[in-house]
Amino acid sequence: EAAINRIAAGEVVERPASAVKELVENALDAGARRVEVTIADGGKTLIRVADDGHGIAAGDLPLALSRHATSKIDGTDLLNIHSFGFRGEALPSLGAVGRLTITSRVAGDAAAEIAVSGGTIAPVKPAALSAGTVVELRDLFYATPARLKFLRSNRAETQAITDVVKRLAMAEPGVGFTLRDTSGGGEGRVTFRAEPETGDMFDALRGRLTRIMGREFTENALPIDATREGFTLTGFAALPTYSRGAAVAQFFFVNGRPVRDKQLIGALRGAYADFLSRDRHPAAALFLTCDPHLVDVNVHPAKSEVRFREPGIVRGLIVSTLRHALAGAGH
Numbered sequence: 001e002a003a004i005n006r007i008a009a010g011e012v013v014e015r016p017a018s019a020v021k022e023l024v025e026n027a028l029d030a031g032a033r034r035v036e037v038t039i040a041d042g043g044k045t046l047i048r049v050a051d052d053g054h055g056i057a058a059g060d061l062p063l064a065l066s067r068h069a070t071s072k073i074d075g076t077d078l079l080n081i082h083s084f085g086f087r088g089e090a091l092p093s094l095g096a097v098g099r100l101t102i103t104s105r106v107a108g109d110a111a112a113e114i115a116v117s118g119g120t121i122a123p124v125k126p127a128a129l130s131a132g133t134v135v136e137l138r139d140l141f142y143a144t145p146a147r148l149k150f151l152r153s154n155r156a157e158t159q160a161i162t163d164v165v166k167r168l169a170m171a172e173p174g175v176g177f178t179l180r181d182t183s184g185g186g187e188g189r190v191t192f193r194a195e196p197e198t199g200d201m202f203d204a205l206r207g208r209l210t211r212i213m214g215r216e217f218t219e220n221a222l223p224i225d226a227t228r229e230g231f232t233l234t235g236f237a238a239l240p241t242y243s244r245g246a247a248v249a250q251f252f253f254v255n256g257r258p259v260r261d262k263q264l265i266g267a268l269r270g271a272y273a274d275f276l277s278r279d280r281h282p283a284a285a286l287f288l289t290c291d292p293h294l295v296d297v298n299v300h301p302a303k304s305e306v307r308f309r310e311p312g313i314v315r316g317l318i319v320s321t322l323r324h325a326l327a328g329a330g331h
């Protein structure tokens, strides 16, 4: 049983960055306004995610660790999902592949914690925490050395974690994010920080993108806002004259979730077809929203592929909207 659980867990948690993704998504689902991520050694020895969300009641802590327990859907409409999580797999998986401690406090209650290591759950006990939830994962994959061996260098794993945090920070401009690396010991150093953005949706997004992609990008990007046949495309797309050299800066979000999808990247390239060269890639952060029934964003729990019911409409919307915007700006 324990071995099977570990194998299943490995499907959800491939590497430290996937653990960070699951934990930050949980914080966002809990309505956090601030999320603080702390890592050490590329997340291999420590991943800690602290949030100021609604917390988990002491009595619900064991439930949060049991497989397929989720507080987020009632099972009647699996396709109609508005939260990041819905499978109830992340915490049990993390508890199977590392040493996991969850400390949480619901407003008006006392704080409590639960620990699980190698799948063995300790009883809930009182803890000290002013608000929200802190999930700490130590020694990821300590029980599966084969898996540990496949992880990349601390530097590469840290980069993957940074990418995950930045993508989620783009998806939620109103939430403050901090990424701290304590590899050197002590308080460590903050490697990424984004204060909560205010203003309307475009202002907030512009602010957040400036923080993450740089002022060069936002000063050379066109705001995008178009709707067609149930799909809405918003965000910013850079002028063809903006260049990050060979660095690729293409970010897609479907119904608020960061995705990496060949079709979407292909549509972006299609829109910029006249301006592409070997060292010039289109740069954009684009948010596609639609009825959840028109897209499956959960083809695989650990990956970020999407499957559209009508891929042609999506491609057409992206290509024509961006071409129109570029033409309007004289390109």
Ligand code: ADP
Pocket (backbone or CB within 6 Å): 022, 026, 027, 030, 051, 053, 054, 055, 056, 064, 065, 069, 070, 071, 072, 084, 085, 086, 087, 088, 089, 090, 091, 092, 133
């Ligand atoms: P899912 O997110 O798919 O529901 P998880 O295993 O990630 O499954 O989490 C299990 C449950 O634990 C969630 O449904 C939620 O009720 C609770 N939970 C997890 N993390 C947090 C958090 N940071 N704040 C509040 N509740 C949380």
Ligand code: MG
Pocket (backbone or CB within 6 Å): 022, 025, 026, 084, 085, 086, 088, 090, 091
């Ligand atoms: Mg989750």
